[in-house]
Amino acid sequence: MNVLGYHIPYTKRSSSSSQIDFLRPSTWAGLFSNETSSGERVTPKSALTFSAVYSATAIISDTLASLSCAVYQRDGEKKMVARSHPLHSLLHDSPNPLMTSFVFFQTLQASCLIYGNGYALIHRNGSGRPESLEYLHPDKVSPILHQGLIYYKIEGIKDLLQSQDLIHVPGLSYNGLKGKGVIEVAAENIGLGLAAQSYGAEFFKNGGNLAAVLETDKILTDPGLERMASSFKSSISAKGARAGTKILEQGLKYKAITIPPEQAQFIQTRKFSIQEVARFFKVPPHLMADLERATNNNIEHQSMEFVQHCIRPWVKRWEQELNRKLFRDDEAGKFYFRFNIDSLLRGDAKTRAEYYSKMFSLGSLSPNEIRRKENLNDVDGGDRYYVQNNLIPTDLVDKQKQLQDN
Numbered sequence: 001m002n003v004l005g006y007h008i009p010y011t012k013r014s015s016s017s018s019q020i021d022f023l024r025p026s027t028w029a030g031l032f033s034n035e036t037s038s039g040e041r042v043t044p045k046s047a048l049t050f051s052a053v054y055s056a057t058a059i060i061s062d063t064l065a066s067l068s069c070a071v072y073q074r075d076g077e078k079k080m081v082a083r084s085h086p087l088h089s090l091l092h093d094s095p096n097p098l099m100t101s102f103v104f105f106q107t108l109q110a111s112c113l114i115y116g117n118g119y120a121l122i123h124r125n126g127s128g129r130p131e132s133l134e135y136l137h138p139d140k141v142s143p144i145l146h147q148g149l150i151y152y153k154i155e156g157i158k159d160l161l162q163s164q165d166l167i168h169v170p171g172l173s174y175n176g177l178k179g180k181g182v183i184e185v186a187a188e189n190i191g192l193g194l195a196a197q198s199y200g201a202e203f204f205k206n207g208g209n210l211a212a213v214l215e216t217d218k219i220l221t222d223p224g225l226e227r228m229a230s231s232f233k234s235s236i237s238a239k240g241a242r243a244g245t246k247i248l249e250q251g252l253k254y255k256a257i258t259i260p261p262e263q264a265q266f267i268q269t270r271k272f273s274i275q276e277v278a279r280f281f282k283v284p285p286h287l288m289a290d291l292e293r294a295t296n297n298n299i300e301h302q303s304m305e306f307v308q309h310c311i312r313p314w315v316k317r318w319e320q321e322l323n324r325k326l327f328r329d330d331e332a333g334k335f336y337f338r339f340n341i342d343s344l345l346r347g348d349a350k351t352r353a354e355y356y357s358k359m360f361s362l363g364s365l366s367p368n369e370i371r372r373k374e375n376l377n378d379v380d381g382g383d384r385y386y387v388q389n390n391l392i393p394t395d396l397v398d399k400q401k402q403l404q405d406n
Contacts, residue, residue, distance in 0.1 A: 036191030040198070044114050047183045050193045052274040055288045056182075056281035057113050063311055064318075065106035068340040074333070082335060086129055087326055091337060095120070095133040107135055109314065112171050113281070116181035117141070120167040121154070122325060130326050133167060143168070143177050150177065164325055169317050186280040193273030200270075215253045282310040300351075307344045315339045342373065363387040 035041045047053045069091055073082040082088055095104040108118035115138040123132045140155040151160040152168075170179030183190065271290070278285050284302035286294040294302075322337045356373075359365040368382035384393045 036188050038188070038191040038195035040191040040194040042183065042187040042191050042194070044183060046194060047114075047190050050190055050197060050273075050277070052193060052277035052288060053183065053190060056277055056283045057110055059283055059287055060113060060281065060310060060314070061106045061109040063344070064109045064314055064339075065102045065104075067315070068343070069101065069105075070338065070340070071335055072338055073335050085335060086131075087335075087337070090130060090133070091322070091326075096135070097132070099135070104133065104135065105318075108167075108169060111135075111138060112169055112179065112314070114181050114183055115139075116171045116173075116179035116184065118167075118169040119152075121161075122165050122167060128328060136166075141166075141168075145177055167321055167325055169321050182280050186277065189273060189276045189280070192269070193277065196269045196273060282306070304345065307341065311344065312341060315341055360386065361388055 040046070048057070071082045071085045071088040071091065072079050073085070092101055094100055099107070104120075108120060112118040117138045119136040119138060119141045121134040121136055122130050123134060125131045136154065142153040144151045144153055144160065150163045152163070152166050153160055170177075171181060172185075173179045271292075274288060274290055275285060278288055278290070284299075284306050285292075286299055286302060287306065319337055319339060326337070327335055352374075356365065356370045360367070360370065363385045366383050366385050368378040371378060371382065384395070386393060387397065
């Protein structure tokens with residue numbers, strides 16, 4: 001079958017991995033071609049030198065990659081971890097020979113944030129079972145929509161790939177085909193932060209001296225001008241003990257022509273840029289070391305909102321894509337892949353204890369279920385459920401009523 005002149009049957013390919021280089025200039029030459037209004041050119045390399053961008057990217061990527069992941073099997077109303085399933089070790093331990101599970105998910109999630117898309121080529125064995133997942137740099141992949149189906153053109157591969165042969169996790173998308181990276185969308189704000197960063201670096205590089213002019217009502221000859229300019233330049237550029245005191249001759253007056261940092265609201269601009277970056281990435285400011293408005297009461301709630309509104313949507317994207325592409329048709333509905341996000345929503349020890357106590361008293365959680373949530377081993381007799389009424393087992397409630405009626 002041919003699509004737009006390309007042959008699309010998928011053939012098994014070698015497991016040689018693409019070289020990972022997030023900061024290749026060629027990657028971004030076509031994506032970010034213009035400078036921002038601040039005069040700063042925003043690329044991944046420059047954007048990641050802005051602490052807020054690097055911090056937000058690392059926080060989201062590391063949080064998602066640190067979540068426990070496993071393949072589960074449905075057995076009627078029950079579900080259990082399918083440790084014997086081939087995909088469990090692939091996703092839980094090592095998706096490819098070069099990466100652990102943590103590095104794989106961290107790399108693709110960072111790719112989603114920076115580039116807007118995360119790609120991994122699925123290598124299958126003779127039975128169609130995935131045996132490795134190869135990271136692909138986003139600039140090597142081009143999605144193509146043809147007659148309602150999505151195909152992928154990959155640099156260095158002659159044939160088009162069908163959708164089921166490639167893991168594609170997009171960020172926020174305008175067309176459902178390709179995601180937009182946060183750096184591209186927030187380029188103006190990041191440019192402002194970089195400009196403020198450059199201003200501060202230049203200010204301290206010059207020893208805190210502002211650009212200035214020397215004024216006088218007298219007429220100075222060329223030799224005098226050159227001598228005084230040379231003397232003042234060497235004096236103004238000196239640092240530390242060599243700086244000394246500047247002496248002005250011939251009635252000269254020093255007049256600064258650069259706005260001082262306090263008038264330029266340098267600190268306020270830096271804070272504003274960090275807060276704006278936090279909004280774009282949906283990361284609470286306190287996680288980026290901005291504790292100006294943080295309190296003991298609102299930090300926990302902000303952390304919960306971070307999980308619910310930032311991490312959970314990314315987890316949903318990942319789970320749906322992996323479940324759709326990795327399991328065979330005969331496994332659909334029987335097996336599924338899941339990140340364990342519950343650990344991020346547990347709260348502190350006091351909150352968890354109160355929650356467990358209520359759920360235990362209502363007969364909703366057994367002792368062993370509570371212990372599993374706390375990563376503790378089961379105990380004998382811990383699978384029974386209890387309710388109030390002196391906390392008797394639920395299976396004895398009816399017998400208790402019968403005894404009372406008699």
